[in-house]
Amino acid sequence: MKIEKYIRQISLPQVGEAGQQKLGQVSVLVVGAGGLGNAVLPYLAASGIGAIGIIDGDTITMSNLHRQILFSENDLHQLKAKVAYERLRTQFPEVSFVAYTEFLAAESALTLFKDYDVIVDATDSIDIRYLINDACVLTNKPFVHASVYRFQFQIATFNIDGSGTYRCLYPYPPKTVQNCAEAGVMPSTVAIAGLYQANEVIKYALGIGELIINKLLLVDTLTNKQHQFSYQKKDHTYINQIFYEKEYMKQPAELISFEDALKQDGLFLDVRQPDEEPKLAFENYLQIPLQNLEENLFQLSGANRIFIFCQSGKRSVVAHHILKKHQLAVFCLKDNAPEIDKKNHKVL
Amino acid sequence: MMRMKINYFGEIADITKQTTEHVELKDGLVSELLSYLLTKYKLHVEDMHIAVNHEIVSTYEDVSIREHDEVAVLSPFAGG
Numbered sequence: 001m002k003i004e005k006y007i008r009q010i011s012l013p014q015v016g017e018a019g020q021q022k023l024g025q026v027s028v029l030v031v032g033a034g035g036l037g038n039a040v041l042p043y044l045a046a047s048g049i050g051a052i053g054i055i056d057g058d059t060i061t062m063s064n065l066h067r068q069i070l071f072s073e074n075d076l077h078q079l080k081a082k083v084a085y086e087r088l089r090t091q092f093p094e095v096s097f098v099a100y101t102e103f104l105a106a107e108s109a110l111t112l113f114k115d116y117d118v119i120v121d122a123t124d125s126i127d128i129r130y131l132i133n134d135a136c137v138l139t140n141k142p143f144v145h146a147s148v149y150r151f152q153f154q155i156a157t158f159n160i161d162g163s164g165t166y167r168c169l170y171p172y173p174p175k176t177v178q179n180c181a182e183a184g185v186m187p188s189t190v191a192i193a194g195l196y197q198a199n200e201v202i203k204y205a206l207g208i209g210e211l212i213i214n215k216l217l218l219v220d221t222l223t224n225k226q227h228q229f230s231y232q233k234k235d236h237t238y239i240n241q242i243f244y245e246k247e248y249m250k251q252p253a254e255l256i257s258f259e260d261a262l263k264q265d266g267l268f269l270d271v272r273q274p275d276e277e278p279k280l281a282f283e284n285y286l287q288i289p290l291q292n293l294e295e296n297l298f299q300l301s302g303a304n305r306i307f308i309f310c311q312s313g314k315r316s317v318v319a320h321h322i323l324k325k326h327q328l329a330v331f332c333l334k335d336n337a338p339e340i341d342k343k344n345h346k347v348l
Numbered sequence: 349m350m351r352m353k354i355n356y357f358g359e360i361a362d363i364t365k366q367t368t369e370h371v372e373l374k375d376g377l378v379s380e381l382l383s384y385l386l387t388k389y390k391l392h393v394e395d396m397h398i399a400v401n402h403e404i405v406s407t408y409e410d411v412s413i414r415e416h417d418e419v420a421v422l423s424p425f426a427g428g
Contacts, residue, residue: 032428034428035427035428036428037428121428122428123428124426124427124428125426126424126426129424146428147424147425147426147427147428148425148427148428149358149359149425149426149427150358150362152357152358152425153425154358154424154425169397169404170397170424172394174392174394174395174423174424175392175394175395183359183427185427190427190428193428216404218357218422220357227357227402227420228402229399229402229403229404229420229422230402230403230404231403231404232404232406
């Protein structure tokens with residue numbers, strides 16, 4: 001540890017050398033390298049946090065640059081997590097950084113969260129926020145939340161030593177909300193919100209001060225007014241593995257071999273585009289492109305079973321998910337049915 | 349009739365086009381306020397969270413509001 005580098009914060013009676021060591025032992029996962037991420041990441045790193053994970057599957061656009069200050073015009077179209085990682089590790093070589101250039105997914109969230117001590121919710125998506133909350137409950141990790149609406153932001157720390165969770169505050173996702181892209185935002189507003197998050201993480205790591213737990217802090221940067229709202233902690237034992245899988249993970253598609261499917265009374269559904277080669281035609285064959293599937297369900301109403309295939313098998317899985325929601329008996333053809341020779345336009 | 353001062357935050361303030369409003373409620377119940385907001389501003393009941401004296405109240409319990417209580421209506425923010 002370079003004492004000299006951190007001497008101004010070590011001088012604080014609440015920090016000291018012992019506190020600085022604590023910071024160096026903490027690992028933080030920042031979900032989202034957008035406006036909030038660009039504020040929270042450099043300040044966590046600057047404080048000497050030991051390890052920082054950055055997860056974001058998004059790429060940099062021109063409209064990001066006014067508030068996402070780790071990026072420049074040279075970085076356009078590149079992955080945010082990768083560019084942030086490169087920039088930060090040059091500036092803060094003593095911090096161990098990891099970049100995950102993908103969006104947080106339910107399948108990997110639980111494993112990923114187990115590797116970190118604190119999770120920072122720096123996303124701009126309400127749906128991902130519920131995923132973060134529920135994954136934190138299951139892995140017993142604290143998370144620091146912030147979200148912005150125009151000149152206002154909300155900040156709170158959840159799931160610490162049995163404290164309330166995001167679902168205690170907002171039990172269910174809202175029907176209508178706008179993100180930064182739609183509502184507009186000033187760089188200073190989102191940066192202040194991100195710095196509040198960094199401050200919460202630092203206090204948590206050091207075990208000092210008061211965290212924003214069991215309450216929400218709402219700051220209006222236009223009027224400089226701050227409001228604290230307390231909320232009742234609610235039972236969240238219903239957030240278990242089964243709930244999580246049902247809520248976030250697509251059920252694995254049921255598979256059937258082409259041979260077995262031929263023996264059964266059903267329809268072979270091709271979800272490719274009509275202009276994709278080869279054109280197929282055989283008994284009980286029907287083509288509905290994936291994007292038109294929901295409005296053409298009536299075409300499938302008479303079928304006892306539906307066997308789905310496409311070019312690679314990826315669209316079939318999505319189609320399976322859609323049709324399953326409509327209570328239809330659906331299967332994906334095993335290995336995407338190599339028996340249907342898509343090169344030679346025929347069924348082998 | 350009770351005259352209440354209601355503070356709006358975030359998107360709710362944009363929809364109501366004001367940050368505070370004086371609302372008259374007959375019985376002073378949260379359900380009356382929700383019904384008023386639903387009728388006047390077409391706000392989704394599920395998306396509104398009411399705080400009375402800085403404490404978010406469960407809309408199922410239909411808490412009473414007194415004349416000088418500080419009432420806030422807020423909703424989750426999405427941006428980041």
